[in-house]
Amino acid sequence: MEEALETIRRIAVDGGKFTSIVAYLREEKPVPATPFNLIRVLWEGLGADLHQARGMMEMYDASLSPIVSSDEIDQAGEKLLSAYRENGTASRRWSWRDRS
DSSP, X not given: OHHHHHHHXXXXXXXXXXXXXXXXHHHHOSSOOOHXXXXXXXXXXXXXXXXXXXXXXXXXXXXSOBSSOHXXXXXXXXXXXXXXXXXXXOXXXXXXXXXX
């Protein structure tokens, strides 16, 4: 698991796209490619909160195949990845007013 976390951190820092992270998980299989493990690596590896991670997970099916366009995924994922690049964590302060 630690190797997977280091790799996704490197992808993020190097300016990679979110779809590159999921492709790594699906192709290299450092951990089983499941929605739960996607949430786990985003949380443990990038510091994403569960709200952010769940939002990204919802763009994939149970086998981590995209159910929306790659552009849409990368656009949404860029918010998370840019926060990690800038702050060393993707987490942000959440308020009940942020609910949609």
